[in-house]
Amino acid sequence: MLFNSGSFFCFLLLVLPTYWLLPSNFLRKLLLVGASFVFYAWWDWRFLGLLGFVILSVFFGARFVLYERRKGNRRRALIYLWCCLGVELAVLGFFKYFNFFEDNLVLALQGVGVHVVASSLLFRVILPIGISFYTFHAITLAVDTFRGNVDREVSLLDVALYIAFFPQLVAGPIVRATVFLPQIEKKRTFDGEDLFVALQSIGFGFLYKVVFADAIAPFVDSVFKAPAQFSWIYLLAGGLAFYCQIYFDFNGYSLIAIGVSRLFGYRLPDNFNFPYCATSLTTFWHRWHISLSTWLRDYLYIPLGGNRGTLLKQLRNLMCTMLLGGLWHGASWNFVLWGGMHGAVLCAEKVIRVGQQRKEQRDFGLSIGLVFGWVVTQIIVFLLWIPFRASDFQDTLNFITGTFCMRAGGSPLQQQTGAIPWLLLVLPIVCDTFVVRSLRVWREKPALNPELAFAILVLVTLCVALLAKTGLRPFIYFQF
Numbered sequence: 348m349l350f351n352s353g354s355f356f357c358f359l360l361l362v363l364p365t366y367w368l369l370p371s372n373f374l375r376k377l378l379l380v381g382a383s384f385v386f387y388a389w390w391d392w393r394f395l396g397l398l399g400f401v402i403l404s405v406f407f408g409a410r411f412v413l414y415e416r417r418k419g420n421r422r423r424a425l426i427y428l429w430c431c432l433g434v435e436l437a438v439l440g441f442f443k444y445f446n447f448f449e450d451n452l453v454l455a456l457q458g459v460g461v462h463v464v465a466s467s468l469l470f471r472v473i474l475p476i477g478i479s480f481y482t483f484h485a486i487t488l489a490v491d492t493f494r495g496n497v498d499r500e501v502s503l504l505d506v507a508l509y510i511a512f513f514p515q516l517v518a519g520p521i522v523r524a525t526v527f528l529p530q531i532e533k534k535r536t537f538d539g540e541d542l543f544v545a546l547q548s549i550g551f552g553f554l555y556k557v558v559f560a561d562a563i564a565p566f567v568d569s570v571f572k573a574p575a576q577f578s579w580i581y582l583l584a585g586g587l588a589f590y591c592q593i594y595f596d597f598n599g600y601s602l603i604a605i606g607v608s609r610l611f612g613y614r615l616p617d618n619f620n621f622p623y624c625a626t627s628l629t630t631f632w633h634r635w636h637i638s639l640s641t642w643l644r645d646y647l648y649i650p651l652g653g654n655r656g657t658l659l660k661q662l663r664n665l666m667c668t669m670l671l672g673g674l675w676h677g678a679s680w681n682f683v684l685w686g687g688m689h690g691a692v693l694c695a696e697k698v699i700r701v702g703q704q705r706k707e708q709r710d711f712g713l714s715i716g717l718v719f720g721w722v723v724t725q726i727i728v729f730l731l732w733i734p735f736r737a738s739d740f741q742d743t744l745n746f747i748t749g750t751f752c753m754r755a756g757g758s759p760l761q762q763q764t765g766a767i768p769w770l771l772l773v774l775p776i777v778c779d780t781f782v783v784r785s786l787r788v789w790r791e792k793p794a795l796n797p798e799l800a801f802a803i804l805v806l807v808t809l810c811v812a813l814l815a816k817t818g819l820r821p822f823i824y825f826q827f
Contacts, residue, residue, distance in 0.1 A: 348389035349821060350603045351557050358386065363610055372534040376508050379611065386513040387477070394475040397438070398511060404434045405485035406506045409492040413500060416493065424493055431489045439482045445472045447678030476825055477517030479675060483642060484510050488524040490646055496525045505531050512613070514604040518597075518824040520618040520638035527613070535612025548606030556599030559775040561820050563592045566771075569764045571736055574746040577764075578756025582749050584767040589736045590729050591776045593823060594623065597636070600822045623780050626720035628692045628727060643672050658701055665697065666690040681734040681743060688731050 348355050362382045369375050388395050408431025415424035456462075488509065491497045501509075509527050570577055570585025577585070601618035608615045618638050625631035632640045651664040666687070673686015730747070737743040748754075 348386050350600065350607075351553065351820075354389070358382070359607070359610075366611060367537065373504075375535070376504055376531065379513075380504060380507045380511060383508070383511040383513040383516060387511065387516060390476050390517075391473075397442075397475055397478075398481065401435065401438060401481060401485050402503075402507050402510050405431060405488050405510070406501070406503050408434070409489050409497070409506070410500065412489060412492045413498075416495065428489055428493045432486060435482045435485045435489070439478060442472055442475055442478055444674075444678045480519050480521060481510050481516060483521050484524075486646065487521070487642070491524045497528065501528060512608070514607040514611075514613075515615060518600050518604070518822055519636075520601055520604065520615050521642050522615055522638070526616065530613050537610075537612050541609055541612065545606040545609035548602045548609065550606075552599045552602030552604075552606060554599070555595040555602065555779075556822070560592050560596035560599060562771060563588050563595070563768075564820055566764070566768060567592050567736070569760070571738070571742070571746075573760055574737070574742050574749060576756070576758040576760045577749065578761065579750050579753040581756060581761055581764070581767065582746055582754075584769070584772065586729055586733055586746070586750070587772050590732050591772055593732060593735070594619075595775065595779075596823045600824060621780060623725060623728075623776065624721070625724055625728075626717055627696055627724055628689065629696050631724060631728060632689075632693070639672070639675075643668050647671065658698070662694045662697065665694055669693060676735070680740055681737060684740070684743070685731055685734045688734075692727055 348358060362378065366375055366378055369378060384395060384398070387398055408427060411427040412424050412431065415421075415427060488497065488501070488506065505528060508531060509522075509524060512522075512527070515522060567585060567588045570581055571589070574582060574585070598619045605615045605617070616638060618636060620634040620637065622631050622635035625634055648664055648668040651667060652660055653664060654661055669686045669690030670683060671686070673682045673684070673689070676682045676685070733746050734740075734743045737746055
């Protein structure tokens, strides 16, 4: 069920008033869990069992961890934790990476003269939607229970709501157990400010998705479908188009998820903070997909050693984190390349900061000039989006070589694509980065008077209604 579909609108109109009419918190939670399972089953009901298994496994795993930790038996608590993590990672690994490893095994066998095809080797596995996100929620609950951040027995209903809460179920934001569980304990309330903030988030989310991202998508699809057939200027425009599309599509989803959650009285953390204003790749990751970057920091980078130890060990920890972060996005060597290159640049920035021997935490861009730092950072981000979007490594190579070698074009496919929509590519990102950022209209306490804020909200709603394209496009991060 897509947020930008009529079925979701009807679903929300049915669930929302029923939720607020129910007298008790228990019944409200029960309704949300049931609605979340219906929401997930709308895609494929057969995977409800998998979602239920993840919920049950982390419920019992966290209970065992808490029981042993309260007894002071840290060793046994750690054993239960690793068992729980092993189950969740096995689920994620099987469904997300089985086909990847099978395909690479086929290539290896073909390399030694054994000719087989992947489908005849074993079988193909369907990737369940949202599995990367709800398994991360399960891991978060288990780890936070072991660390003592969650220090109570969480009921099965509460665990189910935390894991399956439908606004963030399939594409985040990744919400910490320590953030969501305290909200579950009390009966939610709702006031005018909640409504206003929710509508702002939903309004801008739909503007970003159905007006900006979906309008850019056809051009992106045509260029990335066969990059070898386009001239360098089209490849440059296609890369810029995806640079914009990925931001508006994913930020649009996050804003809608945050707004819908607020309608039910739940507050999810911000997932974006104008990342295309970043003057270093380090600050880019402080602003982009914040829930994932902080999750990788707290549940992977720091356990690996973080900033402890020698500089070489710190660089190792950083590179491992980014490689695994890239692989988390997708089972493809392109994502390994994407994560590895991000890790390499982040390591280079860390070395430069250490070389400067500055005790205070400063932006890498500040040391070489804000403008130059911003330009270099955005060029790096732009280039690294290419392997993220390209179908395979060969398309990535064709895209980059065609752009930098300034390849001439004129193929039938390029002629069918038509003129490059430069205004569509540039205007939305400029408006977001400079206009919306200065207004900060969807913050908790907007820096606008109510009349102006309401006028902007009405304008956004009209833009969505008038400019939205017909036809539904799924959100990009659904595939992760």
